[in-house]
Amino acid sequence: MRDKLGRTIAKANLPSKTCIICMRPFTWRKKWERTWDERTTCSTRCLGAARALRSGGGGGGSTAAGADAEGADSSDGSDERRGSVR
Numbered sequence: 001m002r003d004k005l006g007r008t009i010a011k012a013n014l015p016s017k018t019c020i021i022c023m024r025p026f027t028w029r030k031k032w033e034r035t036w037d038e039r040t041t042c043s044t045r046c047l048g049a050a051r052a053l054r055s056g057g058g059g060g061g062s063t064a065a066g067a068d069a070e071g072a073d074s075s076d077g078s079d080e081r082r083g084s085v086r
């Protein structure tokens with residue numbers, strides 16, 4: 001079975017969203033089950049970026065630097081471009 005993007009759907013038909021930061025699709029995960037509704041980003045790193053954007057890039061707060069243990073499902077290396085300032 002395939003979805004409209006032409007990708008094969010996993011056994012369980014999990015919900016998915018598009019990351020608001022890197023615009024890549026990400027899929028529901030067990031550990032996100034309680035926060036899925038409010039989740040808009042694919043990873044901790046993107047979540048940090050989203051928060052930075054929302055707060056105007058200042059204000060600080062708790063940034064989980066280097067704690068991107070969740071990661072993305074498939075890293076294609078294009079992440080590194082996001083180091084540039086928007």
Ligand SMILES: [Zn+2]
Pocket residue numbers: 019020021022023024041042043046
């Ligand atoms: Zn992302």
